[in-house]
Amino acid sequence: MTSLRRRLLLGSATDITAILLVIVALFAILDFEAFFTSANLINILINASLLIVMAVGATFVLITGGVDLSVGSVLVFSGVIAGKVMIAMGPQGWAASIVGIVVSMLAGAAWGVVNGLVITKMRVPPLITTLGSFGAAMGLAQIITDGNDLKDVPNELIDTLGVGRFLGLPWLVWVALVVALIGGLFLALTRYGRRTYAIGSNAEAARRAGINVDRHLISVYAIAGLLSGLAGIMSYAQFGSTTLSGHGTDNLSVIAAVVIGGTSLFGGVGTMFGTLVGTMIPAVLANGLVIVGLNSFWRDFAVGVVLVAAVYLDQLRRRSRTKR
Amino acid sequence: MTTNALLEARGVRKRFGAVEALRGASFSINAGEVVALMGDNGAGKSTLIKTICGVHSPDEGEILFHGQSIAGRTPSEIHGMGIETVYQDLALAPDLDTAANLYLGREVLAKGVLGWFGVLNRKKMAGHAQQVLTDLNVNIKDPAAPVAMLSGGQQQSVAVARAVTWANELVIMDEPTAALGVPQTRAVLDLIRRVRDSGRSVVLISHSLPDVLAVSDRIEVLRLGTRVARLTTKDTTEEQIVGAMTGAFTSEEAE
Numbered sequence: 001m002t003s004l005r006r007r008l009l010l011g012s013a014t015d016i017t018a019i020l021l022v023i024v025a026l027f028a029i030l031d032f033e034a035f036f037t038s039a040n041l042i043n044i045l046i047n048a049s050l051l052i053v054m055a056v057g058a059t060f061v062l063i064t065g066g067v068d069l070s071v072g073s074v075l076v077f078s079g080v081i082a083g084k085v086m087i088a089m090g091p092q093g094w095a096a097s098i099v100g101i102v103v104s105m106l107a108g109a110a111w112g113v114v115n116g117l118v119i120t121k122m123r124v125p126p127l128i129t130t131l132g133s134f135g136a137a138m139g140l141a142q143i144i145t146d147g148n149d150l151k152d153v154p155n156e157l158i159d160t161l162g163v164g165r166f167l168g169l170p171w172l173v174w175v176a177l178v179v180a181l182i183g184g185l186f187l188a189l190t191r192y193g194r195r196t197y198a199i200g201s202n203a204e205a206a207r208r209a210g211i212n213v214d215r216h217l218i219s220v221y222a223i224a225g226l227l228s229g230l231a232g233i234m235s236y237a238q239f240g241s242t243t244l245s246g247h248g249t250d251n252l253s254v255i256a257a258v259v260i261g262g263t264s265l266f267g268g269v270g271t272m273f274g275t276l277v278g279t280m281i282p283a284v285l286a287n288g289l290v291i292v293g294l295n296s297f298w299r300d301f302a303v304g305v306v307l308v309a310a311v312y313l314d315q316l317r318r319r320s321r322t323k324r
Numbered sequence: 325m326t327t328n329a330l331l332e333a334r335g336v337r338k339r340f341g342a343v344e345a346l347r348g349a350s351f352s353i354n355a356g357e358v359v360a361l362m363g364d365n366g367a368g369k370s371t372l373i374k375t376i377c378g379v380h381s382p383d384e385g386e387i388l389f390h391g392q393s394i395a396g397r398t399p400s401e402i403h404g405m406g407i408e409t410v411y412q413d414l415a416l417a418p419d420l421d422t423a424a425n426l427y428l429g430r431e432v433l434a435k436g437v438l439g440w441f442g443v444l445n446r447k448k449m450a451g452h453a454q455q456v457l458t459d460l461n462v463n464i465k466d467p468a469a470p471v472a473m474l475s476g477g478q479q480q481s482v483a484v485a486r487a488v489t490w491a492n493e494l495v496i497m498d499e500p501t502a503a504l505g506v507p508q509t510r511a512v513l514d515l516i517r518r519v520r521d522s523g524r525s526v527v528l529i530s531h532s533l534p535d536v537l538a539v540s541d542r543i544e545v546l547r548l549g550t551r552v553a554r555l556t557t558k559d560t561t562e563e564q565i566v567g568a569m570t571g572a573f574t575s576e577e578a579e
Contacts, residue, residue: 190442191431194420198428201417208415209429210400268419 016262016310020277020284027288034291042170048283049176050075050238051253052276053231055261056183057224058254059275063187064220065200065267066119066126070111071228072250073137078107078232079242080141083150090154097157101233108229109222111137116218134251141244149241162237172234179227184272196220200267256303257282260310266318281306329388330355330525331376331407331494336385338371345371347549348385353494358516358526360536360557363546364569369529372546373496377409378402389493408491412498414483418472422464423453425471426486456489457481460518477508484515488524495519496527501535513539533562545569 027035034040054071061068082104089096111133118129153162161171187193198206199213207213236242261278263270285299329352338346346368353359363369374380376387381396388394389405416425427449433439450467457464462481464474471482480500487495497516501509509532516526516539530536536543537557545553545568553568567573 189444191433191444192442194424194431194444195429198417198420198424201419202415205415205417205428208399208411210403211429268417 015313016260016274016281017277019306020281023281023284023288027284027292030288030292035288040287040291042173044280044283044287045173045176046170046238047287048279049170049172050231050235051250051257051283052176052279053179053227053234054224054250054254055257055275055279056179056272057227058258059183059261059263059270059272060187060196060220061126061224062255062258062263062265063196063200063267063270064217065203066217066220067130067255067265068115068221068224069127069130069251069255070115070133070137071224071231071254072247073134073141074108074111074225074228075232075235075247075250076242076244077111077137077141078104078229079236080144080150080244081107082233083152083236083242084144086154086157087150087152091152092154092156094154094156097154097160100154100157100236101161101230104233104236105226105229108232109226111228112222112225113218115225116221119221120214120217130251138244138248141242145242145244147244149244150236151241153237153240157233157237158240160237161234162240172238175230175234179230180272180276184276187272192216197268200264200269202268253282256307259314260303260306262310262314264314264318265311266314269314278310328391329353330357330390332386332388333372333376334386334388336372336375336382336387338368338375338380338383345549346375346382346385349546349549350551351376351544353525353527355493355525356520356523357542358520358528358540360528360530360540360543361546362530362536362543362565362569366548367546367569368549369546370498371549373409373498373527373529376402377407377496403490406491406493407496408487408494409496410483410487410498410500412502414479416471416479416483419470421470422457422467422474422482422485423450425482426453426456426489428486430490452489453485456485459522460485460488460515462515475508477504477511480504480508480512481515484512484519488519488522491524494525494527496529498529499531500528501530501532509535533565536565537562547571 054075058068058071082100085103086096086100089099115129115133118124119126161175164171166174187196195206195211195216198211199216203213257279258270258275259265259278260281261274261276263274282299282303285302286296289298290296332352334350335348336346337344337348349368349372351361351372361369371380375382378397378399378401386393386395394402394405417428432445432449434443434445454467462485464478471479474482484497484500500512504512513535516528519526528536528540540557543555543557543560543565544551545565547569555564564573
């Protein structure tokens with residue numbers, strides 16, 4: 001049970017959790033009144049919610065030893081498809097809202113399946129495959145919309161997922177936290193999660209042990225796509241726009257968050273709790289720096305340093321291990 | 325002598341393009357035996373083993389297990405019959421712990437609703453893994469540590485333990501001591517004896533004459549894709565083995 005708890009909560013994310021706590025403590029000391037209010041903390045979570053949802057999928061992808069650069073484009077593409085379908089349906093009402101959510105997730109999952117098929121059956125490396133779909137998904141989204149953002153969102157969707165609250169917390173935050181919780185439990189406790197680690201650790205060993213590696217990888221990319229699609233409808237509902245130009249660097253933010261959280265770029269290692277912490281560090285920095293009166297560009301600087309440090313620590317761990 | 329063998333290959337031919345890797349090779353092993361399969365590089369040892377394990381299917385010839393033909397079955401069907409192979413590269417997942425590696429691809433799920441969601445039964449797997457390791461007298465310092473943290477000998481032990489866990493009839497080991505130091509080699513040889521003592525048969529592919537002489541009951545030698553010698557270890561000298569491998573000597577009734 002203790003090893004289970006360790007795996008669920010900490011894993012290799014112990015150091016990074018301490019860093020997040022130090023950052024939070026620092027801002028709380030510098031300006032407790034403005035920073036440490038529930039309104040501000042919820043604000044931080046709202047700003048992180050889209051990245052959290054995408055980072056959950058990316059955690060699975062990175063643990064298999066792959067990478068997914070297409071997330072931001074797939075987010076926009078899924079929002080556009082859902083927007084078009086909802087406009088065709090009215091664009092008001094609960095039915096349109098629910099269909100929009102489902103369509104957005106399916107559109108994202110479809111891109112994920114395409115990524116997975118190209119990677120496993122055509123043997124194109126994940127970096128190139130998802131760089132290709134990064135461009136292709138964004139291109140299609142522009143073609144479908146003629147480059148003009150869709151702005152018709154059902155009021156029902158805005159009032160719930162977009163800006164609504166449930167038990168005091170915004171729906172966006174609920175969705176992000178529930179996705180992270182389910183993703184984390186799935187990764188840590190199930191056969192699916194175990195095989196995700198095994199494939200990232202030694203795909204050939206997994207294959208010889210009778211695991212259908214190709215099918216597993218396709219499903220992992222499909223999950224990443226599905227979650228990008230979910231983030232797409234969340235974004236559309238939140239901003240009331242398909243934000244065509246707003247997600248060009250989401251892929252880098254997501255990968256940085258997952259890697260800061262202790263997931264290895266080489267696969268086989270990582271935890272969902274680490275990813276959550278890795279997502280919160282940039283979010284807290286962006287918010288806190290503005291509150292204490294510093295330029296928020298310092299966030300980019302700090303996140304860059306933390307990212308490189310996290311990968312350096314991972315390399316150190318690997319080197320000390322292979323010495324034995 | 326070979327009519328009631330556990331596993332028997334008769335006149336197996338296997339051609340890869342212009343290369344005839346096996347030219348009517350034969351092999352047999354009885355229950356509870358350790359048989360060393362020897363031969364120079366390119367003699368066809370690996371091809372023969374892969375043909376037995378279902379990786380290749382023979383062009384000609386018979387492979388009998390308990391007297392029934394198993395030629396052309398898939399690797400997973402062969403696994404299902406209780407035959408496991410420990411490959412030279414071990415095929416472990418270095419980031420997973422010992423129990424997770426033993427159960428790789430054969431994970432045990434929790435009972436009831438949790439099992440429907442695919443939740444693992446870690447306790448049962450860890451307990452059984454510990455039992456297997458204890459039976460084989462393998463001492464893993466920290467079973468919860470990733471196997472990458474273990475020594476080469478211990479990793480070899482984990483790979484052997486995994487094979488033994490699932491092979492209730494026959495374990496095939498491809499050069500299990502090639503990368504090991506003297507004490508670790510001794511431990512693996514002890515392990516092979518304990519596997520035999522548990523009633524399983526072991527096919528040992530090895531280039532190391534001292535290892536083969538120390539642990540095997542019989543020796544079968546392949547040369548250029550055919551069997552050239554069948555030797556009983558206790559009546560055999562190193563010269564005879566080397567002679568058979570190099571073609572200086574061919575024993576009677578090998579074909």
